[in-house]
Amino acid sequence: LSGGGDAETVRRITPVILCGGSGARLWPLSRKARPKQMLPLFEGRTMLQLTTERIADRNLFNAPVVVTAAAQADDAAAQVGADAMLIVEPCGRSTAPALALAALAADPDTLLLVMPSDHLIADSTRFRECVRSAIAAAEQGMLVTFGVRPTRPETGFGYIRRGEALGNGLFRAARFIEKPHAVGAAALLAEGGYDWNAGIFLFRADAYLAALAEHAPDILKQVEIAVETPAMEARFAPSATAFAQVRAESIDRAVMERASNVAVIPIDVGWSDVGSWEALYAASPRDEAGNCLSGPVEALAAAGCLIRSEGPQVVAIGVENLAIIATGDAILIVPLDQSQRVGEAVTRLATGAPSLV
Amino acid sequence: LSGGGDAETVRRITPVILCGGSGARLWPLSRKARPKQMLPLFEGRTMLQLTTERIADRNLFNAPVVVTAAAQADDAAAQVGADAMLIVEPCGRSTAPALALAALAADPDTLLLVMPSDHLIADSTRFRECVRSAIAAAEQGMLVTFGVRPTRPETGFGYIRRGEALGNGLFRAARFIEKPHAVGAAALLAEGGYDWNAGIFLFRADAYLAALAEHAPDILKQVEIAVETPAMEARFAPSATAFAQVRAESIDRAVMERASNVAVIPIDVGWSDVGSWEALYAASPRDEAGNCLSGPVEALAAAGCLIRSEGPQVVAIGVENLAIIATGDAILIVPLDQSQRVGEAVTRLATGAPSLV
Numbered sequence: 105l106s107g108g109g110d111a112e113t114v115r116r117i118t119p120v121i122l123c124g125g126s127g128a129r130l131w132p133l134s135r136k137a138r139p140k141q142m143l144p145l146f147e148g149r150t151m152l153q154l155t156t157e158r159i160a161d162r163n164l165f166n167a168p169v170v171v172t173a174a175a176q177a178d179d180a181a182a183q184v185g186a187d188a189m190l191i192v193e194p195c196g197r198s199t200a201p202a203l204a205l206a207a208l209a210a211d212p213d214t215l216l217l218v219m220p221s222d223h224l225i226a227d228s229t230r231f232r233e234c235v236r237s238a239i240a241a242a243e244q245g246m247l248v249t250f251g252v253r254p255t256r257p258e259t260g261f262g263y264i265r266r267g268e269a270l271g272n273g274l275f276r277a278a279r280f281i282e283k284p285h286a287v288g289a290a291a292l293l294a295e296g297g298y299d300w301n302a303g304i305f306l307f308r309a310d311a312y313l314a315a316l317a318e319h320a321p322d323i324l325k326q327v328e329i330a331v332e333t334p335a336m337e338a339r340f341a342p343s344a345t346a347f348a349q350v351r352a353e354s355i356d357r358a359v360m361e362r363a364s365n366v367a368v369i370p371i372d373v374g375w376s377d378v379g380s381w382e383a384l385y386a387a388s389p390r391d392e393a394g395n396c397l398s399g400p401v402e403a404l405a406a407a408g409c410l411i412r413s414e415g416p417q418v419v420a421i422g423v424e425n426l427a428i429i430a431t432g433d434a435i436l437i438v439p440l441d442q443s444q445r446v447g448e449a450v451t452r453l454a455t456g457a458p459s460l461v
Numbered sequence: 462l463s464g465g466g467d468a469e470t471v472r473r474i475t476p477v478i479l480c481g482g483s484g485a486r487l488w489p490l491s492r493k494a495r496p497k498q499m500l501p502l503f504e505g506r507t508m509l510q511l512t513t514e515r516i517a518d519r520n521l522f523n524a525p526v527v528v529t530a531a532a533q534a535d536d537a538a539a540q541v542g543a544d545a546m547l548i549v550e551p552c553g554r555s556t557a558p559a560l561a562l563a564a565l566a567a568d569p570d571t572l573l574l575v576m577p578s579d580h581l582i583a584d585s586t587r588f589r590e591c592v593r594s595a596i597a598a599a600e601q602g603m604l605v606t607f608g609v610r611p612t613r614p615e616t617g618f619g620y621i622r623r624g625e626a627l628g629n630g631l632f633r634a635a636r637f638i639e640k641p642h643a644v645g646a647a648a649l650l651a652e653g654g655y656d657w658n659a660g661i662f663l664f665r666a667d668a669y670l671a672a673l674a675e676h677a678p679d680i681l682k683q684v685e686i687a688v689e690t691p692a693m694e695a696r697f698a699p700s701a702t703a704f705a706q707v708r709a710e711s712i713d714r715a716v717m718e719r720a721s722n723v724a725v726i727p728i729d730v731g732w733s734d735v736g737s738w739e740a741l742y743a744a745s746p747r748d749e750a751g752n753c754l755s756g757p758v759e760a761l762a763a764a765g766c767l768i769r770s771e772g773p774q775v776v777a778i779g780v781e782n783l784a785i786i787a788t789g790d791a792i793l794i795v796p797l798d799q800s801q802r803v804g805e806a807v808t809r810l811a812t813g814a815p816s817l818v
Contacts (some may be wrong), residue, residue, distance in 0.1 A: 132776070400814070404806050405799075416773070416787075417817050419489070419806045421795040426780070428794055430773075435787055437794060438778040442762075449761050449776045457757070460774050 115239065117306070119159040119168040120206040120212050123152060123180050123221035124196050126451040128461065129380055132434035133412070137459060141222035143181055145384060152221045156184045158228045159217070164235075169209065170221075171202045180221075194344035199303070201350045201359035204316060204327040209340050212310035215242050218355075220303050224375025224387050234371045237273050237304045241367050247315060248306040249277060249360065251299025251368040252375045257289035260379055260444075262301035262356055264368045275365040280356055299370050301356060302377070312359070320358040326350040379434075381427035381443040385410040399430075410440060434460050470594065474663070475571050476516040476525040477563040480509060480537050481553050481579035485807040485818070488799075491790035493818060496799045498579035499536050509578045511540045515585045515716055516574070521593070524615070527578075529776065535778060537578075551701035556660070556671045557715035558707045561673060561684040566697050568666035572599050575712075577660050581744050583731025594630050595663045598724050604672060605663040606634060606717065608656025608725045611730045615619035617736060617801075618711055619658035621725045634723040637713055656727050659734070660714060669716070677715040684709040738784035738793075738800040742767040756787075767797060791817050 106270060126139035134140045141152040159165040167187035172180045177192045184190075191205050203218060210216060217235060225231050238248040247411040251264050260283060267278030280301065292298045316324040330346035360366055376387045388396045388410070395403055399413035404421045411420055413430040420428055427443050438446065454461045483496035486517050490498045516522040525546035529537045534549045541547075560575060569766040574592060582588050582799060595605040608621050613661045617640060624635030637658065641649060649655045671680040687703035717723055733744045745753045745767070752760055756770035762777045768777055771789040777785055781793060784800050786793040 132774075143749055259509055313698070358613055402809055403814075404802065404809070413792075416789070417489075417791040417810065417814055418792045419791065419795075419803075419810070421793075421802050421806055422799040423783070423794055423796065426794070428792075430792055432773070434774040434776065435770075435785075435792055436776045436778075437783070437785055438776075439778055439780065442779040444759065445778050446776075449778055453774065453776070456759075457774055 115215060115243070116162075117159075117164060117217045117235065117239070118166040118210055119217045119219060120203065121152070121155055121184065121219055121221045122167050122168045122202055122303075123170050123172040123176060124193055124202065125220070125222060127379075128447050129444070130378070131382070131446055131450045132429055132431045132436050132460070133414070137175065139222070140174065140378065141220075142176065142183075145378065146224075146388070148184060151224060151378065152180060152183045154189075154224065155219055155221050156224060158231065159219075161232070164232060164240040166214075166216070169206050169207055171218075176181055189340065191342075194342060194347045195352045197340045197347065197352040198300060199355045200316065200320060200323055200353045201327050201347070203312060203355055204324055205331065205340065205342060207309040207312045207316075207333055208327065210309040212308070212313075214309045215239065216305075216307060216309055216312065218303070218305040218307075220377075222326055222378065223304075224374070224378050225443045226376075228373075231371065231373040234273070234369055234373065235306060238367075238369050239273055240272065241270065242306045242308060242311075245308060245311045246365050246367045247272075247311060247360065247363055248274065248369060250304035250306075251370045251374060252302045253370060254298060254300050257286060257293050258300065259283055259286055259289050261377075263289075263292050263298040264301050264351070266297050266299065266368055266370070270367055271461065274367045274369045277360070277368045280361040280366075282356075286291050299368060301360075302371075302375055305355070311365070315359045315363045315365070319362040320351070320353060323351050323353060323358060379444075381410055381429065381438070381446070382440040385427065385440055408440070464636055472600070473519075473523050474516075474521060474574045474592065474596070475523040475567055476501070476574045476576060476584065477492065477560065478509070478512055478525050478527045478576055478578045479556060479660075480529040480533060481550055481559060482526050482577070482579060485804050486739065487741070488803050488807045489786055489793050489817070490771070494532065496533065497735065498577075499533065499540075502735065503581075507540060508581060508735065509540045510536065511581065512576055512578050513545075515582060515588065516576075517542075518589070521589060521657060522574070522721060523571075526563050526573075528563055537627075545700045546697065551699060554704065554707045554709040556712040557673065557677060557680050557710045558684050558704070560669060560712055561681055562697070562699060564673075565668045565684065565688055567666040567808065569665070569670075570594065571666045573662075573664060573666055573669065574665075575660070575662040578733075579735065580659065580661075581731070581733040581735050582658070583702075583733075583744070584664065585730075588728065588730040591630070591726055591730065592663060595724075595726050597629065598631055599663045599665060602665060602668045603630065603631075603722050603724045604668060604717065604720055605724045605726060607661035607663075608727045609659045609726060610638065610655040610729060611655060611657050613649055614650050615669045616640055616643055616646050618734075620646075620649050620655040621658050623654050623727070624655065624726055627724055628692055630726045631726045634717070634725045635716040637723075639713075642696040649801070656725060658717075659728075659732055662712070668722070672716045672720045672722070676719040677708070679711060680710060680715060682706050736797070738767055738786065738803070739797040743799055765797070 171191045263281040264281040267276035330342035394408040401411045401418045408425040411428040528548045622636040622637040624633035687699035751765040756777045765782040768785040
């Protein structure tokens with residue numbers, strides 16, 4: 105494999121931003137109707153906006169394709185720029201069908217850079233350099249994944265085993281491992297040679313569709329049916345009834361775990377999925393007391409805290425290492441190192457106070 | 462001194478409930494416009510209601526006199542019962558003038574039982590027995606104070622030194638000590654023989670007025686001017702201009718520290734001034750995890766916490782020994798054992814967000 109060349113000579117890439125997810129892990133800020141990528145978490149900017157800015161260089165990237173859900177389509181459209189193409193999914197069927205929509209909408213030899221809309225990448229410049237490094241392999245038909253060096257025995261991500269070196273910083277992906285249990289995660293970390301699967305990919309549209317045809321032909325076929333008579337406008341809209349019959353499956357399970365032409369390029373770009381209040385705290389600037397404060401917050405002798413309010417006055421005295429998150433109708437208080445338990449509490453609330461979820 | 466006799470034969474007592482105070486120590490529930498005694502802190506009941514219920518036995522007590530401020534008069538009237546007499550102070554001048562108003566409004570030989578409206582007494586029956594024990598001394602012209610056995614080196618209360626035993630559980634009050642510093646409080650506790658001054662008194666109206674005439678004649682004279690032409694209705698209302706010229710002084714400094722006919726009766730009745738969130742927690746029932754929860758609160762692996770919400774959903778995960786108090790516009794989070802620092806934070810807020818104080 106050879107290098108990708110400079111901005112003048114490289115082939116332009118079409119970013120595909122996956123913006124359909126919703127989660128409870130940043131409750132009470134995140135809600136079903138306002139998922140994580142739509143929250144102004146970083147000095148008033150959302151992760152969808154930051155993702156869009158990351159691929160704003162039109163020397164390297166074409167206007168993005170944004171795959172989103174109907175409920176989020178207007179919000180997403182307002183944030184991604186007028187030149188973006190929106191694909192509105194009638195229902196969520198996970199990432200393999202979503203990317204089939206994007207690949208079918210693109211020219212076959214287009215390079216697609218797949219990115220979740222709710223991840224943070226601190227060093228965008230370095231990220232773009234990594235993308236350039238992967239271009240040649242993708243051009244040649246490889247499915248390239250971007251791997252993040254594990255820093256803890258995380259059970260919330262999949263892992264990728266690095267195989268034979270392919271040059272230019274890439275390795276053959278020897279094995280995909282689904283989210284492990286704690287013991288398994290610790291073993292992978294101890295063994296070394298694994299990267300977190302961050303859900304970022306670079307491949308030719310036709311290479312992805314070929315892999316799908318080989319490893320999950322039912323998905324490809326049903327997505328093709330759903331787009332046979334779409335309204336081919338700015339918002340590419342597959343048939344709701346046909347798309348509902350697509351098997352819901354992630355790209356990892358449908359393709360990456362099965363295909364042989366998969367490469368991984370380890371990246372060190374300040375990546376975070378901001379999957380908990382602790383992760384947001386880690387990714388945010390802090391004051392001299394180690395606090396990250398936002399909104400009407402008065403902190404007295406508090407240290408190491410993430411405190412955010414969207415309205416109510418918060419007064420925190422003498423507390424340490426807490427996340428305190430206040431909205432107009434709900435308040436969360438949890439030690440930062442237990443913030444992965446928020447989901448449990450939200451599940452409980454879903455029964456008693458569904459309007460708050 | 463002889464005993465007070467039983468309910469049939471004892472002289473009936475007129476309770477005087479002092480309901481003019483306001484404080485910041487139970488912020489954000491307590492506000493300038495909603496002082497501590499007006500808060501439904503105990504299963505929906507306010508301390509003013511509990512105080513009124515404590516003297517509801519009309520065999521022992523007459524209908525109460527409630528001395529209050531104009532801003533609180535309507536709220537107070539609604540809580541104390543239709544037979545109460547309200548005295549509305551045009552402005553606050555501390556307790557010595559407030560009690561002069563009550564004493565001037567009463568028949569000279571009436572026994573007045575003075576009680577703050579924002580204290581908790583868990584054992585009302587025992588309290589009434591103590592009141593009965595003090596009747597004979599008060600009849601004979603003594604100014605009787607009720608003393609609470611100190612359980613910690615509290616710097617927020619005055620102390621009373623017990624002198625010569627007078628029989629019937631009473632002692633001559635040898636000395637009044639104003640709120641001490643921490644070192645002084647510890648010394649008093651170590652020395653023994655002191656009780657906290659709880660601001661509860663029993664005396665004849667004329668005995669108090671005589672003591673005032675002797676030790677603070679200016680106060681008595683100016684209060685008499687203020688009531689010369691009052692509107693003697695259910696709400697006894699002194700002249701605003703004249704009352705404003707009364708020297709503001711506590712009964713302790715104006716009379717009790719100076720008079721020689723002062724007795725103290727130590728009482729053990731589950732008294733608390735509920736002067737902090739920690740004190741409220743101590744006075745409240747707890748669940749098996751040691752939590753005291755009120756309002757829409759979801760606690761997950763929380764222990765030893767006082768959590769109250771007046772509206773917003775609170776979710777607390779994995780926290781211990783915290784006070785978490787939420788209203789519609791403000792939230793406090795503080796370790797229970799640091800809850801005496803709330804005043805500092807409120808002082809700060811008074812500058813930046815005066816509407817929240």
